[in-house]
Amino acid sequence: MKNFIFHNPTKYIFGKDTIKKIGGEIASFGSKKVLLVAGGGSIKKNGVYDTVIDSLKKHGIQWVELWGVRPNPVLSKVKEGIEIAKEENADGVLAVGGGSVIDTAKAIANGVFVDDVWKLFLRKNPLKPTKALPIYVVLTLSATGSEMNGTAVITNEEEKVKWSYRSLTNYPKVSIVDPTVQFSLPQRQTANGGSDSLSHIIESYITGKPTDTTVYFDEGLMRSIIDNIDRLMTDPSDYEARASFAWAATLAFNGLSLTGLGGDWAAHAIEHAISALHPDVAHGTGLAVIQPAVIMYRKKFNPDITERWAMQVWNASSTEEGVEKMREKFVSWGLPVALKALGVTPDEWEEIAVKAIEFRPKNAWGDFSKDDVFEILKLADIE
Amino acid sequence: MKNFIFHNPTKYIFGKDTIKKIGGEIASFGSKKVLLVAGGGSIKKNGVYDTVIDSLKKHGIQWVELWGVRPNPVLSKVKEGIEIAKEENADGVLAVGGGSVIDTAKAIANGVFVDDVWKLFLRKNPLKPTKALPIYVVLTLSATGSEMNGTAVITNEEEKVKWSYRSLTNYPKVSIVDPTVQFSLPQRQTANGGSDSLSHIIESYITGKPTDTTVYFDEGLMRSIIDNIDRLMTDPSDYEARASFAWAATLAFNGLSLTGLGGDWAAHAIEHAISALHPDVAHGTGLAVIQPAVIMYRKKFNPDITERWAMQVWNASSTEEGVEKMREKFVSWGLPVALKALGVTPDEWEEIAVKAIEFRPKNAWGDFSKDDVFEILKLADIE
Numbered sequence: 082m083k084n085f086i087f088h089n090p091t092k093y094i095f096g097k098d099t100i101k102k103i104g105g106e107i108a109s110f111g112s113k114k115v116l117l118v119a120g121g122g123s124i125k126k127n128g129v130y131d132t133v134i135d136s137l138k139k140h141g142i143q144w145v146e147l148w149g150v151r152p153n154p155v156l157s158k159v160k161e162g163i164e165i166a167k168e169e170n171a172d173g174v175l176a177v178g179g180g181s182v183i184d185t186a187k188a189i190a191n192g193v194f195v196d197d198v199w200k201l202f203l204r205k206n207p208l209k210p211t212k213a214l215p216i217y218v219v220l221t222l223s224a225t226g227s228e229m230n231g232t233a234v235i236t237n238e239e240e241k242v243k244w245s246y247r248s249l250t251n252y253p254k255v256s257i258v259d260p261t262v263q264f265s266l267p268q269r270q271t272a273n274g275g276s277d278s279l280s281h282i283i284e285s286y287i288t289g290k291p292t293d294t295t296v297y298f299d300e301g302l303m304r305s306i307i308d309n310i311d312r313l314m315t316d317p318s319d320y321e322a323r324a325s326f327a328w329a330a331t332l333a334f335n336g337l338s339l340t341g342l343g344g345d346w347a348a349h350a351i352e353h354a355i356s357a358l359h360p361d362v363a364h365g366t367g368l369a370v371i372q373p374a375v376i377m378y379r380k381k382f383n384p385d386i387t388e389r390w391a392m393q394v395w396n397a398s399s400t401e402e403g404v405e406k407m408r409e410k411f412v413s414w415g416l417p418v419a420l421k422a423l424g425v426t427p428d429e430w431e432e433i434a435v436k437a438i439e440f441r442p443k444n445a446w447g448d449f450s451k452d453d454v455f456e457i458l459k460l461a462d463i464e
Numbered sequence: 465m466k467n468f469i470f471h472n473p474t475k476y477i478f479g480k481d482t483i484k485k486i487g488g489e490i491a492s493f494g495s496k497k498v499l500l501v502a503g504g505g506s507i508k509k510n511g512v513y514d515t516v517i518d519s520l521k522k523h524g525i526q527w528v529e530l531w532g533v534r535p536n537p538v539l540s541k542v543k544e545g546i547e548i549a550k551e552e553n554a555d556g557v558l559a560v561g562g563g564s565v566i567d568t569a570k571a572i573a574n575g576v577f578v579d580d581v582w583k584l585f586l587r588k589n590p591l592k593p594t595k596a597l598p599i600y601v602v603l604t605l606s607a608t609g610s611e612m613n614g615t616a617v618i619t620n621e622e623e624k625v626k627w628s629y630r631s632l633t634n635y636p637k638v639s640i641v642d643p644t645v646q647f648s649l650p651q652r653q654t655a656n657g658g659s660d661s662l663s664h665i666i667e668s669y670i671t672g673k674p675t676d677t678t679v680y681f682d683e684g685l686m687r688s689i690i691d692n693i694d695r696l697m698t699d700p701s702d703y704e705a706r707a708s709f710a711w712a713a714t715l716a717f718n719g720l721s722l723t724g725l726g727g728d729w730a731a732h733a734i735e736h737a738i739s740a741l742h743p744d745v746a747h748g749t750g751l752a753v754i755q756p757a758v759i760m761y762r763k764k765f766n767p768d769i770t771e772r773w774a775m776q777v778w779n780a781s782s783t784e785e786g787v788e789k790m791r792e793k794f795v796s797w798g799l800p801v802a803l804k805a806l807g808v809t810p811d812e813w814e815e816i817a818v819k820a821i822e823f824r825p826k827n828a829w830g831d832f833s834k835d836d837v838f839e840i841l842k843l844a845d846i847e
Contacts, residue, residue, distance in 0.1 A: 082707040084479025089472070095724070096467025292695070294688040294708040298715070301684030305677040312675070324465040325677040328724065332681070337720075341478070341711065 082293055082341035089336050091229045092255045095328065097320075099259045100129060100219055103175070104136030106255040107217050112173030114143040115217065116166045118186045120150045120178045124221060129262050133177055133219055145169045147189075153360050154181040156237045159198055162189035166214070175217045176253075180225025180234075180364075183218055187233040187251045190214040202235060202244040204439060213250035220258045222266060223327040224274035224365060226281060226334025228256040236357060242436060243353040258331070260323040268317060272414035273365025275310035275326070278333040279303060280368040283390075284346050285339035287379050288445040291389050295340050300393045302338060305329045307394070307410060314414055343445030345379065347437075348372040351454060354436035355425055362423050369416040370423055373404045374460035378453070382446055420461040430458055465676055465724035472719050474612045475638045478711065480703075482642045483515045483602055486558070487523035489638040493598050495556030497526040499549045501569045503533045503561045507604060512645050516560055516602055528552045530572075536743050537564040539620045542581055545572035549597070558600045559636075563608025563617075563747075566601055570616035570634045573597040585618060585627040587822060596633035603641045605649060606710040607657035607748060609664060609717025611639040619740060625819060626736040641714070643706040651700060655797035656748025658693035658709070661716040662686060663751040666773075667729050668722035670762050671828040674772045678723050683776045685721060688712045690777070690793060697797055726828030728762065730820075731755040734837060737819035738808055745806050752799040753806055756787045757844035761836070765829055803844040813841055 094102060107115060117133070124130040137144055147162045166174065166189055176186035190213040192198030200208035220228045227233070231252050234245040263271070282299045289296040306329045312322035332338065352367035380387045380400045391403025408418040417423065425433070434454035441449050477485060490498060500516070507513040520527055530545045549557065549572055559569035573596040575581030583591035603611045610616070614634040619626040646654075665682045672679040689712045695705035715721060735750035763770045763783045774786025791801040800806065808816070817837035824832050 082479070082704060082711070084482065086475065086477050088475040092469065092471040094469050096465070099467060290704060292692065292704050292708055294685070294692070294712040294715070297688035297691075297712075298681050298684035301680035301682070302677070305680035308680075309675065309677070321465060321673060321675050324724070325675055328465070329677040329680075332677070332720075337715075341707070 083343065085340050087336055087340055088249070089229065089252065091252050093229055093331070094255065094257045096324070097259060097261055099257050100132045100262070101136050103133055103217065103219055103257055104138070104140030104142050106257070107137070107142050107173060107175065108140040110215050110254045112142065112215055114145070114169065114171050115173040115175040116162060116169070116171040116189065117144045117146045117175045117177060118150060118162060118182050118189065119146065119148050120182050122148070124177055127262055127265055129177060129219065129221055144175070145171060150178065150182045150185045152181050152363055153236050153243065153356055154185045156199060156235055159185055159188040159192060159235060163192040163198060166193050171214065173215045173217060175219070177219045177221065179220070179222030180227045183225070183227040184233040184235060186216055187227070188235050190216045191248065191250055199237060201246050204244065204442070207246060210248050210250045216251070216253045218253045218256040220256060221262050222270060222274065223258070223263060223330035224277045226278065226331055228253060228258060229331050229335040236360070241357050242439065243357045244440060258327055260320065260327045263323055263327065264318040266317070268314065269415060271310065271313050271317065272416050273363045274330055275306055275365070275414060276369040276372070276411060276416055277365035278306055278330040280348055280372045281334040282338045283372060283376065284348060285342040285344050286390065287376060287383060287386055288343035288345055289386055291385050293341055295338065295342055296386070296389070299338050302329050302332055303394045306333070310414060345375065345444050345446070346441050347444065347449060347453065347457060348375045350437040350441035350449065351433060351457060353440050354433040355423060357436060358429060358432065359424050366416055367423060369411045370418055370420055370461050371457065373407050373418065374457050376400065377404050377460050378457050419463045420458060430455065433458065466726065468723050470719055470723055471632070472612065472635065474635050476612055476714070477638065477640045479707070480642060480644055482640050483512060483645070484519050486516055486600065486602055486640055487519035487521070487525050489640070490520070490525050490556060490558065490600055491523040493637045495525065495598055497528070497552065497554050498556040498558040498600065499545060499552070499554040499572065500527045500529045500558045500560060501533060501545060501565050501572065502529065502531050503565050505531070507560055510645055510648055512560060512602065512604055527558070528554060533561065533565045533568045535564050535746060536619050536626065536739055537568045539582060539618055542568055542571040542575060542618060546575040546581060549576050554597065556598045556600060558602070560602045560604065562603070562605030563610045566608070566610040567616040567618060569599055570610070571618050573599045574631065574633055582620060584629050585620070587627065587825070590629060593631050593633045599634070599636040601636045601639040603639060604645050605653060605657065606641070606646060606713035607660045609661065609714055611636060611641060612714050612718040619743070624740050625822070626740045627823060641710055643703065643710045646706055646710065647701040649700070651697065652798060654693065654696050654700065655799050656746050657713055658689055658748070658797060659752040659755070659794060659799055660748035661689055661713040663731055663755045664717040665721045666755060666759065667731060668725040668727055669773065670759060670766060670769055671726035671728055672769055674768050676724055678721065678725055679769070679772070682721050685712050685715055686777045689716070693797060728758065728827050728829070729824050730827065730832060730836065730840060731758045733820040733824035733832065734816060734840060736823050737816040738806060740819060741812060741815065742807050749799055750806060752794045753801055753803055753844050754840065756790050756801065757840050759783065760787050760843050761840050802846045803841060813838060816841070
């Protein structure tokens with residue numbers, strides 16, 4: 082096990098009928114006027130918006146609104162939010178939505194205190210944030226874990242790069258997760274959430290040793306995600322499955338699943354490069370294609386752990402069989418597993434490799450090279 | 465899954481050579497003079513004390529010392545600490561030791577602000593703490609999880625009761641865990657830590673549903689504890705095993721292992737009653753006797769989960785076989801599994817039942833009754 086620091090101060094409120102607590106929580110942390118950040122309007126259809134607004138009113142919290150955050154959230158929307166937050170003197174940012182909305186809210190909350198928010202995301206000599214507006218979250222889509230971590234991922238449309246940064250200032254003060262509001266999600270989004278959260282665990286898991294405590298509980302988390310997504314594919318309104326998946330998706334990326342391990346992040350680096358070129362590729366969909374190929378590729382770096390993964394998570398007797406079962410599972414969830422299905426053409430491989438390495442120049446195995454990316458893309462280039 | 469709130473703000477610093485960071489961490493949280501709480505002096509033999517003092521000096525932190533905290537820590541020592549903290553104007557409490565030392569430090573940190581510290585522990589109408597001195601921890605014995613939770617357990621010697629309370633004010637600001645300092649522990653203490661941490665998980669696990677994410681996660685933790693304690697029984701200086709067990713013991717009782725589940729706590733209630741009567745019985749040793757009996761007893765309340773536990777944790781085909789394997793494991797670690805071995809005589813059962821119910825009048829199954837305690841004691845009364 083490597084040395085680590087685990088420090089996650091987010092207050093996480095989970096369960097049925099909990100969204101109405103948001104106003105009281107915001108008041109208890111001292112905010113009086115929040116910038117409410119949201120996506121395309123689904124929260125108006127499923128009643129979440131009304132519940133949030135009622136709670137804000139009840140506790141005397143004022144608000145202004147920023148709508149239109151989309152999957153693979155963009156820098157221009159962040160800048161728009163920063164301007165509104167400054168003009169309106171917001172003293173908090175409230176994200177009501179999924180990972181894209183939360184990440185936008187994080188960037189806004191930090192961005193109001195710096196001259197150029199993109200400097201926080203730079204791969205070389207980034208600006209270190211020292212303060213941010215308090216961030217509050219009502220989660221409507223479990224996938225990225227952003228509701229309980231310090232990471233924000235934003236796409237710079239002009240430069241066509243999708244970069245992230247981590248900071249203690251990015252942790253939400255409070256996150257409220259009511260799994261019932263996810264009953265109405267399209268099945269494809271649930272499947273993407275399953276793929277994304279599995280990948281968050283695997284990226285670190287495959288660098289571990291078979292004796293690591295983190296490896297043991299990561300296996301429990303992976304099993305739970307697989308079993309509970311299976312249940313949701315049959316019945317999207319199964320509360321127990323929805324709740325178990327929601328909590329697992331948070332745990333998959335709140336820092337726990339990687340304690341004492343290293344990080345590969347090859348799959349995320351390559352997926353970020355692909356979806357920067359193909360903005361319509363959802364993050365979880367891209368990962369469903371790339372992550373199995375990465376596991377296959379990493380077998381030669383850490384066979385003890387890939388074999389253990391195959392056995393413990395898939396009841397398979399080899400890494401190859403485990404990867405095969407993972408792909409069969411993704412297909413049963415309606416996800417693609419072949420690179421072609423993402424619309425990636427061979428002439429893009431070079432640019433993908435360059436962008437992926439820019440995103441993640443080093444990892445647990447040392448330098449992350451163009452050769453690595455090409456080998457992984459080859460393993461994902463199946464029929 | 466039940467609704468839950470998870471909020472654990474402790475900064476947890478883990479790994480080799482980390483104790484020297486304590487002075488800098490205390491300074492960063494603003495304390496200038498701490499009450500250093502410690503046990504019988506083992507930290508002077510293994511070098512931990514010197515490392516801590518060097519670090520305090522380096523960062524200009526003053527300190528006063530309270531020595532002599534013993535297993536099953538007592539109220540009189542807490543009161544002694546409160547007096548010293550007040551007289552010396554300490555603005556923080558630094559625990560250097562195991563669970564008993566940390567729990568004493570927590571009670572002191574809260575106790576300086578109330579007229580009678582025992583009122584915090586009362587089972588009926590306890591006083592609610594609203595503030596405490598900041599608590600800092602250097603852990604030297606992994607078992608209770610107190611380094612990253614809000615619980616303190618103290619024995620009132622006069623009233624012969626061992627009671628606990630939970631509060632957000634009890635969470636340490638910082639806990640430092642360097643597994644190497646545990647190489648020199650007596651094997652019996654390592655075994656007790658294994659038993660204690662398994663019990664922390666099982667108390668909630670056995671109330672769960674087989675689909676719960678926490679159930680999956682808990683199974684990973686239990687497996688890791690069993691495998692890594694096995695390794696430590698062979699080689700007490702195996703760093704990887706020591707580190708994996710230390711982190712698992714923290715996770716077993718930092719709130720995660722019970723998210724969304726209920727609580728039985730029959731084993732802890734009975735063990736607390738026993739060790740209040742027999743102060744020489746270590747907590748983990750008492751639990752090694754009582755916990756298997758509780759699992760056997762709870763089979764009729766929740767057979768799906770006890771059968772799942774037997775299969776997933778012990779590769780056993782029935783609850784009975786799982787319990788049998790658990791007892792064999794404890795015996796292989798040098799722990800007793802028969803009630804007689806604790807020195808408990810049949811004429812004490814009545815008093816144990818009364819005290820256990822006083823400690824835990826209700827639990828996940830409803831009222832916790834004298835009949836329950838007698839049934840459990842019967843199942844623990846083996847040869």
